[in-house]
Amino acid sequence: MGLPTDGATPGVDGDSVNAEQVEEVLDRLREGGGRATTSRRVLLTALFEEGPHRTAEELAVEVQLVAPDVHLSTIYRNLDELERLGVVVHAHLGHGPATYHLASETHGHLVCEFCDAAVEAPEEFFAELMDAASKKYNFAIDPRHFAVLGRCAACAQLPATN
Amino acid sequence: MGLPTDGATPGVDGDSVNAEQVEEVLDRLREGGGRATTSRRVLLTALFEEGPHRTAEELAVEVQLVAPDVHLSTIYRNLDELERLGVVVHAHLGHGPATYHLASETHGHLVCEFCDAAVEAPEEFFAELMDAASKKYNFAIDPRHFAVLGRCAACAQLPATN
DNA sequence: TTCGATGCAAATAGTTTGCATTCTA
DNA sequence: TAGAATGCAAACTATTTGCATCGAA
Secondary structure, three states: OOOOOOOOOOOOOOOOOOOOOHHHHHHHHHHHOOOHHHHHHHHHHHHOOOOOOOHHHHHHHHHHHOOOOHHHHHHHHHHHHHHHHHHHHHEEEEOOOOOEEEOOOOOOEEEOOOOOOOOEEEEOOOOHHHHHHHHHHHOOOOOEEEHHHHOOOHHHOOOOOO | OOOOOOOOOOOOOOOHHHHHHHHHHHHHHHHOOOOOOHHHHHHHHHHHHHOOOHHHHHHHHHHHHHHHOOOOOHHHHHHHHHHHOOOOOEEEEEOOOOOEOOOOOOEEEEEEEOOOEEEEEEEEHHHHHHHHHHHHEEEEEEEOEEEEEEEHHHOOOOOOOO
C-alpha cells in the first residue's frame, strides 16, 4: 500500500491526501449516530499520518499541538470508539502502555524484552502458526493484537545475565 | 484446597514431595546471600502446587491462608527475586494483571480475547515460528513470556460484533 | 549483630468513569 | 434543542518504592 505521491505535499504531512480518509471515517461515525468533532478529526489526522506506533499519551501530545484543550481521557474515549468501528487496533508491546495504529496496517510485532525494539512482521509470517492453532486447538489467532517477545539481534549478543 | 491431614497426603497437595524443591530453591537463595524467610517458603510452596496460572494477588491470597501477615508488596518483591533466579516466569495474558508460574513449565499461551480462556501450547508448537523469526529477522522468540491472542472455539461462534 | 527482608503507606503509571457543560446534527 | 462528546477531577488497577522495623545467618 504505497501512499499516492500526487498533487500536494508529497512528503511528511500529506494532509490533503489523508484528509479524505479522515472525513470518510467521520462519515461512518455520523452514520452510526455519532458526531464529527474537532478532537476526532485531529486524532484521525494524526493516526493517518506516517509514523511509529504511538501510545494514547503520545497521540494526545500530537493532537494538542493543533487542539490544545483535547484531554487525554477524550483521546482514550475516541480510540475506544475507533477501535469499535474497526479503524484502529491497539497492541500491548511489552510492559509499557498500549500502542495504537490503523487497523489497515495489519502486522504482528516482535518485541525485544531487553531494549524494547519492535520489529513488524507481516500477517503472513504468522500464517503457519495460525493454521496450526486452528487445527490443533481450534483457536483463531489474531496476530495483530499481541507482541511476540524475545531478543533482537543486538541484544542476543548480550550475556544472559541482567 | 485441602490442608494436609497429617503425615503423607500423597495426592493433591503433595507437600512432602514439593517441600524438597522448595528447600532447594531456598538453598540457592541463601547461596546468593539471600535469606530463607517464611513468606518465601510459603510462596514457593504455593507455586510448586498444581494449579492454573495465578496473579500476584491470587498468590497473595493463597499465601495469606498460611501466613496472614504477608503483604502483597512482599509477594511482588519475592516473585521478582524468584524470576531473577530463574525459578518463575511471568506472562502477560490479555489485559489483566500478569500471571506467574514455574519456569520449568515452559509453554506459550493462546488467550481468547473475548472470554479470557487460556490454552497452553507446548514450546514445540512455536518451533516453526521461532525458526522463521530467527532466520528472517534474526530475532530469538521467547514463547513463554507472551500470550497469543485470538478467539477460542466457543467464542469463534459468536457474531463479530461487540 | 548485621544486613537482607518485611509491613505499611504512599507514590506511580496507565486507564476508566461520573458529572456538569459544550457543541454537533 | 436533544443528546452525543468533552473537560476535568477523581477513582481505579496493577505495581513499585521509601522507610522504619524485624529476623535469619
